[in-house]
Amino acid sequence: MNKNKIIMTIIIGLICFVLVYVMFLQFKVIEQTDLTEIKTMQESELREAIASWKSKYEEANEELLSTIEKKKEYEEKINSNEEATEILEQELETANIILGKTDVKGEGVIVTLSDNDEAVITARDLIILVNELKDAGAEAISINDQRVTNMTDIADITEKNIVINSQRITSPYTVKAIGNKTYLQSALSVKNVGFIDEYINIHNKSIKLETKDNIKILKYEANERADKMVLKYIDK
Template sequence: MMKKDNIWIGLACVVLGVFIAFQMKFIQGTYLNGASPTQKTTEIINELTVVKAEKERLVEEIERLQDQLDKIQNSASEESAVVKNLTDELNRFKAFSGMTKVTGTGIMVTIDNPPKDLNVGLEKNIALDYKMLLDLINELNSAGAEAISINEQRMVNSTEIRLAGSQVNVNTIPISPPFIIKAIGSPSTLDGAVNIRFGIVQNLQESGYYVEVRQVENLEIGAFNGSMKFRYANTVK
């Protein structure tokens, strides 16, 4: 009886061995592409190593590109700031040179001939006393006026005030009384400069001319509308 049991046990072991061998063969052929588990594990580890290396390379590339992008953005920002500063500086010099309209506080001085019925002897004409206008402009400049106009003609470095018949030429444009002079600056300082005792306003009034000085909170002075050309002056490099 024991001998018969041993035969059955041996036969079962053989069948089990064949079944296990068949399963291993099936797994190796279906899932491991014919390779042994050890070989497949090695292949997976190698592939994982390659993928990790590729990932590290891509991370480094992303960091490099991000750094490059940051530099471009910073450069663009710095360039934008430089352009803005240059534009602000250009606009400031345009304002100083009279090439742009400006607004601000200041004073407005109106000068006119006396009424005809008050004239005694020769008829008074402020145009004939244009040098008093020059004195007024000089006082305003000395008091810190940042922009001046006469009858809407902007004063610049080439502006002339000269007699032309019974009129006055300003920027080659003939103007007639009443003369309205606008000056942007400190209203109190400009007012005090022209209204000082024995100053230009008093001289004009004693000469018989009508003079009115008003402090203005929001004064507008237009840009110089002529042309400026340099034929003899050159910039120094």
């Protein structure tokens, strides 16, 4: 009887211990996992959530990658555009030089032809000189500060007047040419067949040839006048 009572007491104490132990274990677990989202979720739900987040991450990653690629493409395009602009600007510059729309500076020669008592300089002399200079590689030529372009007209009007770019000029004629100065000089002064021997010295015309390192040739100004004319015409 007494033995039974002791056994019963021990067993009931043990059972109380087990119950309370497990209860407090559970309290602790619930307290520790008190993240509202996780608390309400089953394991399978959590797995689904993980899967969906993973796929979302992958999507976002793909988007990021494609955006980076697009950015690269745009950058390349910008670069190529810049290159194209540079090339175009260079072309424009050379075209402007050829057309005579800009002032140019550089080394070259200055040929001064002037009338004397024996002979008069004609437009033909100037045309030949200009052609000789161009053949020798002149990049820009002007006569009495009138720029010689592809459209320039050089013609006699009276014995002592020459018209160039529709402007009358008289002796002395200062022909400036920019280019390799040694080439230009030697091309003009070749013996017997050069310009100086063949056209000037035979006719006892006076010429002065000098080389310079810094020659400035002004731009062709007729264009601007023409622009103004057009503008005025449109205004009316």
